[in-house]
Amino acid sequence: MSTKERRAPGRVKEVTSLANPLVKDIRALALKKYRDRERAFIAEGLKLVLDALDSGWTIRTLIYGKVGRGNKLVEKAAARTVALGGLVLEVSEKVLSAITRRDNPQMVVGVFEQRYRPLTEIQPATGDVWVALDRVRDPGNLGTIIRTVDAVGAKGVVLVGECTDPFSLETVRATMGSIFSVPLSRCDEAGFLAWRQAFPGLVVGTHLNGSVDYRTIDYDPGPVLLVMGNEQQGLTDRLAVSCDRLARIPQAGRADSLNLGVATGVMLYEILRNRLPVVEEP
Numbered sequence: 617m618s619t620k621e622r623r624a625p626g627r628v629k630e631v632t633s634l635a636n637p638l639v640k641d642i643r644a645l646a647l648k649k650y651r652d653r654e655r656a657f658i659a660e661g662l663k664l665v666l667d668a669l670d671s672g673w674t675i676r677t678l679i680y681g682k683v684g685r686g687n688k689l690v691e692k693a694a695a696r697t698v699a700l701g702g703l704v705l706e707v708s709e710k711v712l713s714a715i716t717r718r719d720n721p722q723m724v725v726g727v728f729e730q731r732y733r734p735l736t737e738i739q740p741a742t743g744d745v746w747v748a749l750d751r752v753r754d755p756g757n758l759g760t761i762i763r764t765v766d767a768v769g770a771k772g773v774v775l776v777g778e779c780t781d782p783f784s785l786e787t788v789r790a791t792m793g794s795i796f797s798v799p800l801s802r803c804d805e806a807g808f809l810a811w812r813q814a815f816p817g818l819v820v821g822t823h824l825n826g827s828v829d830y831r832t833i834d835y836d837p838g839p840v841l842l843v844m845g846n847e848q849q850g851l852t853d854r855l856a857v858s859c860d861r862l863a864r865i866p867q868a869g870r871a872d873s874l875n876l877g878v879a880t881g882v883m884l885y886e887i888l889r890n891r892l893p894v895v896e897e898p
């Protein structure tokens with residue numbers, strides 16, 4: 617029986633057993649194979665689930681712990697899920713822990729449909745900044761980058777080649793909710809190179825052997841495409857030569873390189889230096 621057949625939309629079910637087929641299906645989403653098959657992912661937290669619903673994400677299942685019964689916001693999330701044709705499960709703490717793989721799970725978990733934006737739909741405009749990640753492997757790095765892209769108001773992330781899954785539990789957690797705000801696209805290297813050809817702005821790669829200090833580049837008025845390399849190998853040669861500029865962030869200590877998430881943050885704040893509002897003294 618498929619997950620879709622097991623779901624009876626619009627009903628609230630009480631579940632206490634880990635052997636329940638619905639629970640088994642949700643727990644299977646910890647594995648990429650099942651996330652890919654179902655095109656779904658798990659996000660934890662009541663506020664985050666409500667924000668995702670506000671932003672128009674499609675919820676398939678809302679799961680809440682028994683302690684959430686009677687909580688006005690939980691009831692609101694449940695009512696919205698039912699209204700959207702989703703399933704609502706009230707579960708025991710044991711079931712919630714098993715789904716989230718945590719001892720102290722959040723009270724609410726949502727199963728949402730994955731979303732990718734096709735590259736062809738991206739229309740970079742003046743002032744826009746996009747980040748492309750070459751074979752990013754670490755879920756924490758990817759989550760941190762998605763969160764930072766959201767924080768600075770950049771427009772999206774393009775995943776190039778074999779990347780870690782942005783919809784894994786670990787990455788989604790590290791995004792702190794930004795998974796619902798930052799458009800994600802994915803492509804292989806050839807697809808990226810073709811798309812990059814038509815990119816109407818400056819394409820800046822980062823490289824330890826970069827020829828220019830990142831602070832000497834004029835990033836205005838954009839759009840800017842920032843290209844970041846793999847944690848172990850850096851950028852492939854093909855990606856590096858495709859960039860208009862290769863920027864280097866200076867280092868003074870003994871570290872070989874910066875962490876990918878940190879390097880992306882440093883670059884984004886420099887690129888957006890003139891576009892992020894200055895915080896006024898109170």
Ligand code: SAM
Nearest residue numbers: 822823844845847848850864865873874876879
């Ligand atoms: N051994 C790898 C190499 O030789 O490129 C180190 C990769 S580094 C951990 C991961 C990515 O972070 C790099 O590909 C680059 O995009 C960025 N990065 C890290 N430190 C950097 C620096 N000092 N200047 C420019 N980019 C940097």
